Amino acid sequence: MINEHEPIECDAYGELIRDAYESDRVDDNKTDHVHEWEDGHITIHSARYLFHDRDDWRDIEWWGIDRVTGHVLDVGTGAGRHALALQANGNPVVALDVSDGAVEVARRRGVDEVIQADIAEAGQLFRPGLFDTVLLLGCGLSMLQTPERAPGILRMLHTIAAPGARIIGEGCKPPIPNNDRNRALLEMRKYDGRWPGHERTRLRYREFATPWRDQLYAEPDVLNERLTEPNGWRLNCYEVDPENPAYGYIAEFVRVD
Numbered sequence: 001m002i003n004e005h006e007p008i009e010c011d012a013y014g015e016l017i018r019d020a021y022e023s024d025r026v027d028d029n030k031t032d033h034v035h036e037w038e039d040g041h042i043t044i045h046s047a048r049y050l051f052h053d054r055d056d057w058r059d060i061e062w063w064g065i066d067r068v069t070g071h072v073l074d075v076g077t078g079a080g081r082h083a084l085a086l087q088a089n090g091n092p093v094v095a096l097d098v099s100d101g102a103v104e105v106a107r108r109r110g111v112d113e114v115i116q117a118d119i120a121e122a123g124q125l126f127r128p129g130l131f132d133t134v135l136l137l138g139c140g141l142s143m144l145q146t147p148e149r150a151p152g153i154l155r156m157l158h159t160i161a162a163p164g165a166r167i168i169g170e171g172c173k174p175p176i177p178n179n180d181r182n183r184a185l186l187e188m189r190k191y192d193g194r195w196p197g198h199e200r201t202r203l204r205y206r207e208f209a210t211p212w213r214d215q216l217y218a219e220p221d222v223l224n225e226r227l228t229e230p231n232g233w234r235l236n237c238y239e240v241d242p243e244n245p246a247y248g249y250i251a252e253f254v255r256v257d
Helices: 012-023 059-065 081-088 100-108 119-125 140-144 150-160 180-192 220-231
Strands: 033-037 042-045 072-075 093-097 114-116 131-136 161-172 198-205 213-216 233-240 248-255
Touching (some): 059 233, 059 248, 072 119, 119 150, 140 150, 140 161, 150 233, 220 248
Parallel strands (some): 093 114
Antiparallel strands (some): 033 198, 161 248
16 A cells, blocks of 8 residues: 655555565555656556456457567566567567566566666667567557657667567547646646646555656557657557547557658
8 A cells, every 4th residue: 555654766666566476465455556646646556457367458458469460579568467478479578667676577477588677778778670569558658758758769669670560559648628637737737838648647655656757648640640650650550448438549550761
């Protein structure tokens, strides 16, 4: 659970995953954790989704996984659930996560190759043209971070991807101005000169919290027009999440020269 006092900044995500894995507490509320937004709003979540096996996946996850081909870079692997499924299918997979705890648990669960690194460091780790699919599930498109950082990340992914490669990424649309909180958030971001979906959040668990992080949410067409296509990735298709149709989707972007 969470602590009511100011938390200790560290790899709280890794602490959460390690606790859930080691103590087999994923199905009770002892590994509940908090997503905290910059305006103080919080939502409480179970760690259960981090360990879902294939039978528990959402239909939209299958839509994304079914589009994966060849050598895969799984960015933000977490506990490794997608990497493990792809390995079982015969895909060579390199799993990447910035969290030390997540990397440890993914290895212990059987992911063959796991590297601790941020997405922005991938260009220093892999040779050009190596990957056929870059997987960014679990709202992984938010790891583009900001409109200013996204072009560099996309160009780097273009370099380490093979001709004809694809990004399979899960994203969210910006807040809809249908309540007072969302209207206030949108006004604050407009005042700051930010995109409507440029959020700052952190994860809190027990007495710990991750550092605040920038996350970028945008409609797939907007993302394509303003960021992905100008930097080597054209939107091919996307599927709206039927469990969260107002916000969630998974999109396929194809590498272009």
